[in-house]
Amino acid sequence: MLELAILGLLQETPMHGYELRKELATKLGTIRAAISYGTLYPTLKRLKTAGFITESASDPSMIPPMTSKRGRVVYKITADGKERFADLLAQAGPETYDDAGFGVHFAFFSRTDRATRLRILEGRRRRIEERREGLRDVLSRAAGRLDAYTLELQRHGLDACEREVRWLEELITNERSGRAPAASAGSFDIPATEQSPAPVSGYAPLEKPRPHQDRP
Amino acid sequence: MLELAILGLLQETPMHGYELRKELATKLGTIRAAISYGTLYPTLKRLKTAGFITESASDPSMIPPMTSKRGRVVYKITADGKERFADLLAQAGPETYDDAGFGVHFAFFSRTDRATRLRILEGRRRRIEERREGLRDVLSRAAGRLDAYTLELQRHGLDACEREVRWLEELITNERSGRAPAASAGSFDIPATEQSPAPVSGYAPLEKPRPHQDRP
DNA sequence: GTAGCGATGTATCGGGCCGATACATCGGGA
DNA sequence: TCCCGATGTATCGGCCCGATACATCGCTAC
Numbered sequence: 001m002l003e004l005a006i007l008g009l010l011q012e013t014p015m016h017g018y019e020l021r022k023e024l025a026t027k028l029g030t031i032r033a034a035i036s037y038g039t040l041y042p043t044l045k046r047l048k049t050a051g052f053i054t055e056s057a058s059d060p061s062m063i064p065p066m067t068s069k070r071g072r073v074v075y076k077i078t079a080d081g082k083e084r085f086a087d088l089l090a091q092a093g094p095e096t097y098d099d100a101g102f103g104v105h106f107a108f109f110s111r112t113d114r115a116t117r118l119r120i121l122e123g124r125r126r127r128i129e130e131r132r133e134g135l136r137d138v139l140s141r142a143a144g145r146l147d148a149y150t151l152e153l154q155r156h157g158l159d160a161c162e163r164e165v166r167w168l169e170e171l172i173t174n175e176r177s178g179r180a181p182a183a184s185a186g187s188f189d190i191p192a193t194e195q196s197p198a199p200v201s202g203y204a205p206l207e208k209p210r211p212h213q214d215r216p
Numbered sequence: 217m218l219e220l221a222i223l224g225l226l227q228e229t230p231m232h233g234y235e236l237r238k239e240l241a242t243k244l245g246t247i248r249a250a251i252s253y254g255t256l257y258p259t260l261k262r263l264k265t266a267g268f269i270t271e272s273a274s275d276p277s278m279i280p281p282m283t284s285k286r287g288r289v290v291y292k293i294t295a296d297g298k299e300r301f302a303d304l305l306a307q308a309g310p311e312t313y314d315d316a317g318f319g320v321h322f323a324f325f326s327r328t329d330r331a332t333r334l335r336i337l338e339g340r341r342r343r344i345e346e347r348r349e350g351l352r353d354v355l356s357r358a359a360g361r362l363d364a365y366t367l368e369l370q371r372h373g374l375d376a377c378e379r380e381v382r383w384l385e386e387l388i389t390n391e392r393s394g395r396a397p398a399a400s401a402g403s404f405d406i407p408a409t410e411q412s413p414a415p416v417s418g419y420a421p422l423e424k425p426r427p428h429q430d431r432p
Numbered sequence: 433g434t435a436g437c438g439a440t441g442t443a444t445c446g447g448g449c450c451g452a453t454a455c456a457t458c459g460g461g462a
Numbered sequence: 463t464c465c466c467g468a469t470g471t472a473t474c475g476g477c478c479c480g481a482t483a484c485a486t487c488g489c490t491a492c
Contacts, residue, residue: 001477002477002478016441016442017441017442017443018439018440018441018442019440019441026354026358026362027362027366029347029350029351029354029370029373030351030369030370030372030373030376033347033350035478035479036478036479036480037441037442037443037444037479037480038443038444038445038478038479038480038481039477039478039479041442041443041444042443042444042477042478043477043478071441072440072441072442073441073442094451095451103369106365106369107365107366107369108365109363109365110363110364110365110366131245131249134245135245135246138242138245142242146242146243147325147326148326148397149322149323149324149325149326149397150243150323150326152387152397153246153319153322153323154245154246156246156383157245157246160246160376160379163376163379167372171368181364181365181368217448218448218449232470232471233470233471233472234468234469234470234471235470251449251450252449252450252451253450253451253470253471253472253473254449254450254451254452254472254473254474255448255449255450257471257472257473258448258449258472258473259448259449287470288469288470288471289470289471310480311480
């Protein structure tokens with residue numbers, strides 16, 4: 001799952017590890033607070049071995065800091081990596097519908113075609129509905145066997161499930177009618193670039209590629 | 217974290233692995249769908265090595281099935297294990313406040329004294345508030361840099377945070393005023409045993425110990 | 433001026449947890 | 463009778479995390 005996220009970010013612009021972690025944190029802040037380096041670096045190594053990314057020392061012309069010793073390493077996606085990213089984006093296994101997997105896929109929906117978006121949203125809805133039914137069963141059947149705190153936990157979980165199903169329903173409706181996802185709480189507006197044609201989906205904006213500056 | 221949950225369930229009644237997994241699933245259904253055997257059995261082995269539980273073949277008088285070969289293994293908590301459980305319940309590290317850790321602790325709140333309950337609820341609230349602030353920062357500062365789907369994800373996450381903070385606030389208020397946690401959505405009532413004095417908290421009920429029957 | 437501190441930066445290690453898999457028995461329906 | 467689903471125990475490879483180590487840079491405080 002992390003593989004998809006890394007490939008997705010590197011598709012926008014090359015980066016070094018530290019930067020990648022920060023971008024990951026802001027893009028996936030809802031899913032996972034901050035990715036650990038103990039995960040990030042081994043994953044990068046794996047991706048490099050698989051030929052999906054290349055690592056290169058940041059070109060010396062751009063470094064005022066880091067005189068020598070151990071320079072920072074800039075990671076860059078390869079053609080194979082882009083292909084891999086597209087594959088991962090489109091294919092949906094069971095792990096696509098758990099909390100982490102769905103979050104990552106959703107975060108890259110602007111690079112996903114509408115059919116896939118709908119498939120994933122519906123798969124996720126199904127998953128949450130199952131969880132919801134499980135909780136309802138427990139609450140109705142096993143209520144007498146559980147203490148008040150456990151019951152309160154289940155109730156809160158059930159509530160969250162119902163809320164998420166409604167959210168997904170709304171998103172699905174929007175997708176079908178071809179509208180952008182900016183449904184609720186309209187206090188933040190969408191950048192004007194949104195109207196310009198985007199590579200895959202036709203309306204969702206890419207991040208404007210910050211030019212990977214080392215120092216301004 | 218799983219260690220705490222297993223010890224907690226075995227405190228109620230001895231069980232074998234399969235049963236344990238099912239109980240875990242209903243008690244922690246909100247936290248984690250179902251614990252994997254690839255986690256459960258190694259953990260049980262670890263607990264046994266540490267002396268917190270003992271494993272014994274289910275007594276042959278109770279087995280119509282499983283003629284011989286490989287009988288089921290019944291796990292039982294030891295005195296050390298009970299002590300360990302109490303320790304884990306009371307002490308609160310950083311991992312106590314993440315999603316999984318908090319959920320497990322909360323599920324055993326009926327065996328936790330009120331001071332600890334309050335400490336944990338407040339720690340969790342703090343944690344969620346931090347996440348919430350992070351999301352607000354992203355939404356206000358980096359809004360222009362992110363696409364509409366990513367923004368929608370953050371908005372939904374922020375919403376969930378705010379909701380959870382309110383829930384925690386309610387629980388904290390209840391704790392301070394000495395009320396039971398059955399606040400919202402009162403369609404399920406609390407078993408009558410609740411009035412009887414419980415070991416630690418004074419009012420929250422233990423599960424009624426099902427007599428661990430193999431076949432009725 | 434210089435000492436320290438926080439941000440930037442790369443990397444490894446042990447351990448927890450997961451999904452896939454293997455193996456074995458039992459009851460019941462096709 | 464035969465197979466399927468539930469019950470049951472167990473291992474293996476792999477992902478991911480927290481802790482830890484090490485090194486540099488820029489700023490502030492003394």
